[in-house]
Amino acid sequence: MSKEGGPLLTPQQKAAAVVISLGAERASKIYKYMGEDDLETLTLEIAKLDHITPEQTEEAMDDFYKLCLTQKVITEGGVDYAKTVLEKAFGSQQAATLLERVTRNLKTRAFEFIRKTDSKNLFAIIQHERPQTIALILSYAKPEQASEIITELPKDKQVRVVECIARMDSASPETIKIVENILEKKFSSVLSLDFAQVGGVDYIAEVMNNIERSSEKYIFDELSKKDIKLADEIRNKMFVFEDITLLDDRGIQEFLREVETQDIVYALKGATQEVSNMIFANMSSRMAETVKSELEFTYNVRLKDVEEAQQKIVAIIRRLEEEGRLMINKGGKDEIIA
Numbered sequence: 001m002s003k004e005g006g007p008l009l010t011p012q013q014k015a016a017a018v019v020i021s022l023g024a025e026r027a028s029k030i031y032k033y034m035g036e037d038d039l040e041t042l043t044l045e046i047a048k049l050d051h052i053t054p055e056q057t058e059e060a061m062d063d064f065y066k067l068c069l070t071q072k073v074i075t076e077g078g079v080d081y082a083k084t085v086l087e088k089a090f091g092s093q094q095a096a097t098l099l100e101r102v103t104r105n106l107k108t109r110a111f112e113f114i115r116k117t118d119s120k121n122l123f124a125i126i127q128h129e130r131p132q133t134i135a136l137i138l139s140y141a142k143p144e145q146a147s148e149i150i151t152e153l154p155k156d157k158q159v160r161v162v163e164c165i166a167r168m169d170s171a172s173p174e175t176i177k178i179v180e181n182i183l184e185k186k187f188s189s190v191l192s193l194d195f196a197q198v199g200g201v202d203y204i205a206e207v208m209n210n211i212e213r214s215s216e217k218y219i220f221d222e223l224s225k226k227d228i229k230l231a232d233e234i235r236n237k238m239f240v241f242e243d244i245t246l247l248d249d250r251g252i253q254e255f256l257r258e259v260e261t262q263d264i265v266y267a268l269k270g271a272t273q274e275v276s277n278m279i280f281a282n283m284s285s286r287m288a289e290t291v292k293s294e295l296e297f298t299y300n301v302r303l304k305d306v307e308e309a310q311q312k313i314v315a316i317i318r319r320l321e322e323e324g325r326l327m328i329n330k331g332g333k334d335e336i337i338a
Contacts, residue, residue: 021060134164202237214303252279
């Protein structure tokens with residue numbers, strides 16, 4: 001029973017009472033710093049809390065204040081300092097109770113992010129750490145996570161880590177925080193690197209540039225039905241044979257110097273009239289005559305050979321663009337310096 005004979009509030013009900021006492025505006029600021037599970041639990045308790053007496057509210061606020069003070073002195077001066085301060089303020093028995101509650105909560109929340117990841121990622125990040133560091137981290141992991149990671153360690157390290165965990169008695173909040181911050185930074189950098197290297201429009205455009213033309217056409221036809229905007233975005237990042245029309249005369253002349261005559265002949269067998277006209281317009285008279293002559297006597301060419309020849313030319317154009325020897329005008333506003 002509480003001081004005035006009302007029923008004792010549970011810790012969850014006390015938290016709800018504190019939030020209600022703070023008012024909606026202040027409570028909303030606290031909500032920003034809470035995890036989804038805690039938010040759900042607290043919101044449910046607030047909804048269920050029908051009526052509390054002023055005495056129960058005062059008791060909840062007093063309890064909350066003492067816990068906040070305990071958390072503060074632990075953070076600023078460590079457990080031993082906190083014990084001294086709290087014993088002077090509230091007596092040894094209440095100080096011990098407060099310290100036990102807060103340090104238990106710290107253990108639950110420390111390294112919280114590692115409990116939400118899979119063992120493979122966690123192992124990749126901590127495998128080269130010292131056994132003592134691995135032991136500290138695994139002490140906060142889920143048991144199944146810890147067992148999987150220990151199994152993957154080299155035999156000699158397995159023994160050292162198990163020994164360190166077994167001998168571990170306590171670690172100061174300062175040490176835990178330092179290790180946690182370092183690990184979280186490593187974890188973030190690995191995730192950032194993974195995301196930077198995998199997937200995206202640029203990557204798939206590169207892939208599509210190397211896919212045979214019939215497959216490319218099918219993929220774009222189907223993708224356009226589902227998401228025309230995405231299909232166009234990928235196309236804009238690609239360079240296909242028909243995009244030769246985006247080159248200026250100098251660019252066309254540049255790649256023609258690098259292409260085998262046989263490839264030009266085969267490629268033109270499947271080219272549009274516009275592309276053919278632009279290519280011939282940028283050839284010397286002698287070369288144009290040679291190509292036209294070979295085109296006239298080249299027949300029954302396999303579609304596969306035509307596509308391969310066009311892809312060779314595309315590869316040369318893309319290489320020359322990377323080397324800065326030609327420029328592809330994709331409709332953007334590139335700045336040109338004369």
